[in-house]
Amino acid sequence: MQLELRHLRTLRAIADQGSVTRAAAALGVSQPALTAQLGRIERLLGGAVFTRDHRGVAPTAFGEFVLARARVVLAGVDDLLAAGPYExxxxxxxxxxxxxxxxxxxxxxxxxxxxxxxxxxxxxxxxxxxxxxxxxxxxxxxxxxxxxxxxxxxxxxxxxxxxxxxxxxxxxxxxxxxxxxxxxxxxxxxxxxxxxxxxxxxxxxxxxxxxxxxxxxxxxxxxxxxxxxxxxxxxxxxxxxxxxxxxxxxxxxxxxxxxxxxxxxxxxxxxxxxxxxxxxxxxxxxxxxxxxxxxxxxxxxxxxxxxxxxxxxxx
Structure with a gap:
């Protein structure tokens, strides 16, 4: 398994929503499927990106490191996809x-x-x-x-x-x-x-x-x-x-x-x-x-x- 843009978008959605359940709804997938995907991403990265409790999720220190860089990558990609032809x-x-x-x-x-x-x-x-x-x-x-x-x-x-x-x-x-x-x-x-x-x-x-x-x-x-x-x-x-x-x-x-x-x-x-x-x-x-x-x-x-x-x- 290689890290892909969809994985970075998944992490961003979970961080923005503060909950795997809400992120699953926003992404249009089931909560169990998103939980399983998050587990695979964390294993690929080699550490926990989020801590979980009854209130939802919060980034770990490692997660803050990952999310900051994910947002930089996604900002560049989103800008590229949104751009039209230049003068x-x-x-x-x-x-x-x-x-x-x-x-x-x-x-x-x-x-x-x-x-x-x-x-x-x-x-x-x-x-x-x-x-x-x-x-x-x-x-x-x-x-x-x-x-x-x-x-x-x-x-x-x-x-x-x-x-x-x-x-x-x-x-x-x-x-x-x-x-x-x-x-x-x-x-x-x-x-x-x-x-x-x-x-x-x-x-x-x-x-x-x-x-x-x-x-x-x-x-x-x-x-x-x-x-x-x-x-x-x-x-x-x-x-x-x-x-x-x-x-x-x-x-x-x-x-x-x-x-x-x-x-x-x-x-x-x-x-x-x-x-x-x-x-x-x-x-x-x-x-x-x-x-x-x-x-x-x-x-x-x-x-x-x-x-x-x-x-x-x-x-």
Missing amino acids: LAGQAIRVGSFENPVVVPLVANLAGALPEARITLQTEHFVRVLVDMVANGRLDVALVADYPDHELRPGPSMGMGVVAVEPVFVALPAAHPLAGRTEVELAELAGEPWVLPPPDGMGWPEHLLEACGRAGFTPRGRYQLVEAGVRRELIAAGHAVSACQALYDPGERVAVLSLRGNPLWMRQVLIWRSSFAAHAPALLESARAAHAAVASRSPAYTTWTTRYGRPPLPS
Whole structure:
């Protein structure tokens, strides 16, 4: 037996429904048949994907690992199946990005730099999907992130340039006892409930977990989600803390603090199809200008750069 897409869809359905019975109804199969199929999939994978009790099912730690990667694969396949034929090259620039305050000014800058082009934008939490879409020609340009020890190594079909190197900050409820500071030790957040996203395929939240381990704790991930608005509301209501981009706009009731010693770093990286190499200088200039504009409006990041200086770009 080999692992197939239908097996990944089965696991996704069970996770989304929280119950084998409900997943069976959604998939149009009997509950015993789905239970048997799940057993075969788990034996093939070599571990239990779900725990089961009278309330339903929940992913195991191994299951979270499997499901995160299954969702990346299925997102790419679903996008491929849903896509229609593309316009002729040169009529549109297809831009992708993770959720990022830089992306809107970047698109605006691209529109100014390339006024003859029509620009489309796709956002995606699973950054690996964006990388793969550029590699296989489904996107022309993408703004992605990578992390120390998880650096992107582009293949021959794409080019890349570093837009910015940034520390990663933390977001706390504005009423939190630590919120009045400008920086905090990562270890001081050891007892807090955290919002943690599923793995993005490019090293997050693995980089966070590694840094927390060096600080002597494992973050208590009470919530797992990718939607920024919900994350902001959970933090503002005092239910959790979260790592965040240095340029993150917290809005009201949320405080953004830097981390003492800068244990977390990220790079914002622009990647493009190799056929776009002639436009690389304009693309990078647009991205770096967009980043600088957003950075200038970020109080937490401005305070940090005043103290430490702006990190240099790799040569």
